[in-house]
Amino acid sequence: MSYTVAVVGATGAVGREMLSTLERRNFSVMRLIPLASARSAGKSVTFLGKQVVVQELRPESFAGVDLALFSAGSAASLEYAPLAARAGAIVIDNSSAWRTDADVPLVVPEVNIKAAFNRPRGIIANPNCSTIQMVVALKPLHDAAGLKHIVVSTYQATSGKGHNAVVELLEQTKAMLAGGAPRSEVFPASIAFNLLCDWKGGEGGYSEEELKMVRETRKIFGDESIGVSPTTVRVPVVNGHSEAIHVQFHRPMTADEAKRLLRGAPGVELMDGPYVPGGHPQPLTASGSDAVFVGRVRDDLAVPGAINLWVVSDNLRKGAALNAVQIAEHLLQ
Ligand code: A2P
Numbered sequence: 001m002s003y004t005v006a007v008v009g010a011t012g013a014v015g016r017e018m019l020s021t022l023e024r025r026n027f028s029v030m031r032l033i034p035l036a037s038a039r040s041a042g043k044s045v046t047f048l049g050k051q052v053v054v055q056e057l058r059p060e061s062f063a064g065v066d067l068a069l070f071s072a073g074s075a076a077s078l079e080y081a082p083l084a085a086r087a088g089a090i091v092i093d094n095s096s097a098w099r100t101d102a103d104v105p106l107v108v109p110e111v112n113i114k115a116a117f118n119r120p121r122g123i124i125a126n127p128n129c130s131t132i133q134m135v136v137a138l139k140p141l142h143d144a145a146g147l148k149h150i151v152v153s154t155y156q157a158t159s160g161k162g163h164n165a166v167v168e169l170l171e172q173t174k175a176m177l178a179g180g181a182p183r184s185e186v187f188p189a190s191i192a193f194n195l196l197c198d199w200k201g202g203e204g205g206y207s208e209e210e211l212k213m214v215r216e217t218r219k220i221f222g223d224e225s226i227g228v229s230p231t232t233v234r235v236p237v238v239n240g241h242s243e244a245i246h247v248q249f250h251r252p253m254t255a256d257e258a259k260r261l262l263r264g265a266p267g268v269e270l271m272d273g274p275y276v277p278g279g280h281p282q283p284l285t286a287s288g289s290d291a292v293f294v295g296r297v298r299d300d301l302a303v304p305g306a307i308n309l310w311v312v313s314d315n316l317r318k319g320a321a322l323n324a325v326q327i328a329e330h331l332l333q
Pocket of ligand 1: 012013163
C-alpha cells in the first residue's frame with residue numbers, strides 16, 4: 001500500500017523533520033500534501049528529491065488523505081484535526097491541543113502502542129518532547145520495579161520553540177559577541193548566554209510545560225499515582241533536549257540493575273562507561289540521531305533504592321517527528 005500523506009506545518013522546524021523522517025524511513029508515500037499558513041502558500045519544500053508546492057491549510061485540504069501529521073500549533077490542530085479525521089485520515093497531532101482528551105490516545109510506541117488502536121475521535125496525540133524521551137528511558141525500569149516518584153530537571157533546546165526561536169538565539173549570540181544588546185521577540189529575554197523559563201504559566205507557580213510532564217507521564221503509563229516533580233529550563237542549545245532525572249521505585253533499584261534493564265531496551269542507547277569528563281550523552285552529538293541516549297546511571301547517595309540518570313535526545317526527532325512517524329508505521333505499514 002502507498003498513502004496520501006498531509007503534513008500540516010510543513011515549513012516549520014518539526015514539519016521539515018517530519019518530511020525528512022518519512023523519507024529516511026521509506027514510508028510509502030504515494031502523494032505528499034505539504035500544508036502551512038497563507039504566508040507560505042506557493043513556496044515549495046523538497047521531498048524525495050522533488051519540489052512540492054506548499055498549500056494553504058483549508059477545511060477541504062484533507063480529501064483523500066490517509067495520514068495527516070499535524071505540527072502547526074494548538075489553534076490549527078483544534079480547528080483542523082477533527083476535519084481531517086472526519087475526512088477519513090488517521091491524524092497524529094504534535095501539538096498539545098488534544099493530549100489530555102480522554103478520547104485521544106497519547107502514544108509513545110516503545111511504551112503504549114496498543115493505545116493507538118483505540119481512537120474514538122480518529123486523532124492520536126504525540127506527547128511533549130521532554131515527556132517522550134523521559135518515558136522511553138523509564139519504561140524498562142517501570143516494568144521491573146514500578147515508578148513511584150520522578151524528580152526531573154530539563155535543559156531544553158531552542159528548536160523546541162520553533163524555527164524562529166533558533167534564529168533568535170543565533171542573532172542574539174552574534175549581537176552580544178559584537179558588543180551589542182540582544183533583541184528579544186520570540187523569547188521573553190535573551191536566551192543567548194542565559195537560561196530561561198519561557199513557557200506560559202500553569203497553576204501553582206508551575207509552567208504549562210512542567211504540568212505537561214506530570215499529566216502526560218501519568219497518561220502514557222496509565223498510572224495516576226506516579227509522582228512527578230518537574231523543573232523545565234530553556235538553554236542556549238540549538239537542538240537536543242537533556243534531562244537530569246531522579247527516580248524512586250516501589251521496590252529498591254540499583255544502578256547496576258537499571259543498566260542491565262536499559263541495555264538493549266527499545267529506543268534506548270545506553271552510555272555506561274566509567275565517568276570521564278565529557279563521556280556522557282550530549283545534545284550536540286545526539287542531534288541528528290534517533291535514539292534516546294541514557295548515561296550517568298548512578299545509585300542515589302541520599303535515598304536508598306533510588307537512582308539518577310542523564311537522558312538526552314533529539315527533540316525534533318524522537319521528541320516529535322520520529323515518534324509521530326513510528327506511530328503511523330504501526331498503523332499503516
Ligand atoms: P508558516 O511557515 O506559513 O508560518 P515553527 O514551529 O517552526 O514556528 O513552525 C510552525 C509551522 O506551523 C509552520 O509551518 C507554519 O506555517 C505553520 N502554521 C502556523 N500557524 C498556522 C496556521 N494557522 N495554519 C496553518 N499553518 C500554520
